[in-house]
Amino acid sequence: DTAVSQTPKYLVTQMGNDKSIKCEQNLGHDTMYWYKQDSKKFLKIMFSYNNKELIINETVPNRFSPKSPDKAHLNLHINSLELGDSAVYFCASSQAGAGGANVLTFGAGSRLTVL
Amino acid sequence: AQSVAQPEDQVNVAEGNPLTVKCTYSVSGNPYLFWYVQYPNRGLQFLLKYITGDNLVKGSYGFEAEFNKSQTSFHLKKPSALVSDSALYFCAVRFSGGYNKLIFGAGTRLAVHP
Numbered sequence: 001d002t003a004v005s006q007t008p009k010y011l012v013t014q015m016g017n018d019k020s021i022k023c024e025q026n027l028g029h030d031t032m033y034w035y036k037q038d039s040k041k042f043l044k045i046m047f048s049y050n051n052k053e054l055i056i057n058e059t060v061p062n063r064f065s066p067k068s069p070d071k072a073h074l075n076l077h078i079n080s081l082e083l084g085d086s087a088v089y090f091c092a093s094s095q096a097g098a099g100g101a102n103v104l105t106f107g108a109g110s111r112l113t114v115l
Numbered sequence: 116a117q118s119v120a121q122p123e124d125q126v127n128v129a130e131g132n133p134l135t136v137k138c139t140y141s142v143s144g145n146p147y148l149f150w151y152v153q154y155p156n157r158g159l160q161f162l163l164k165y166i167t168g169d170n171l172v173k174g175s176y177g178f179e180a181e182f183n184k185s186q187t188s189f190h191l192k193k194p195s196a197l198v199s200d201s202a203l204y205f206c207a208v209r210f211s212g213g214y215n216k217l218i219f220g221a222g223t224r225l226a227v228h229p
Contacts, residue, residue, distance in 0.1 A: 004158070031215065041203060043159075043219040055214050090158055094215055102215045103149075106158030 003027050004107035006091050012113045013081060020077045021110045023091030031055075032074035033092040033104065034066060043090075049074055050096070081114045088112070117142045119208050121220035128196045129228055136191040136223045138206030147209035148189040149217065150180055154202045162204075165189060176200070196227045 004025045013019055025032065033056070034046040048056035049068040063079045078085060088109045094102040120139045128134045140146055147166050151159040163174025170182045180191045191204060203222045210216040 041153075041222045043205065043222070045216055045218075048214060048216065050214075056216055092158075096215070103161045103164065104151075104159070104215075104217065106151075106160070108156070108158045 002107075004091055004093055004105050006089075006107040006110045008110060009108065010111050010113075012115065014115055015081055015083060017081050018077070018079045019081060019112070020075055021089055021091075021112070022073070022075045023107060024073050025091075025093040025105070026072065027093055027095070027105060029093035029095045029105070030071055031094045031096060031102070032068065032071070033094075034074065034076050035090040035092060035106075037088040037090060037109070039087070047074075047076075078112075081112075083114050086112055086114045117208060117210055117218055119206050119218055119220040121204075121206055121223045123223050124221075125224045125226060127226045127228065130198050131195050134193050134196045134200070134225065134227070136204050136206075136225060138189045138191065138220060139187050140189060140206070140208045141187065142208050142210075146187075146189075148180075148182065149207040149209070150174065150178070150189075150191050151205045151207060151219075152202050153205065153222070159205060162191070196225075198227045198229055201225055201227045 006023045031050045033048045037043045047066040052068045065077045068074045088111045091107040092104040118141045149164045150162040153159045165172045165182045173179045206220040207217040
């Protein structure tokens, strides 16, 4: 019954590999996000999709490519992984509403370790 | 530039005592402010938000926050701390350019001692 679920929870891989993280929400929300949390716990937005349309694209290397096949899914593919990509990646979702101050529901995170 | 500052890396408080976790912000226009909590190995959970209206906002688990426009602050408070409140707390402000983009502070670790 998890509202926002991410897979895998842990991912250990070598530099140069390509990997994907998947996210699904069953809340009926129309907006989904990817956030990156570094080793110092600093949290920064990477991407956001609204009804499958990319609406936020922060200054992220183009090795990172989000894909939203439908509004319930937002996947993150990372090419040519680097040591600095090691972090916890959080998926989140929200529903647009009046006033625009929409509460985010976060997944449990995917810890990526690049060796 | 829009930003959020949480001046304390860690706050220590004894169980049963009141707690305050500080947050100041810088944003153009009217701020939309949030507090989230993160327990170990978990995602962030929403606690409360301020959009407009009463400056004192009540949220989950007995937490409240006071919006102070003149001091550009949005401090999180609880009258009586519990050991189970120990976690990482994030203040966030919504980017005024829209799209519900949240800018998070660096987080404050709250440690409540028995």
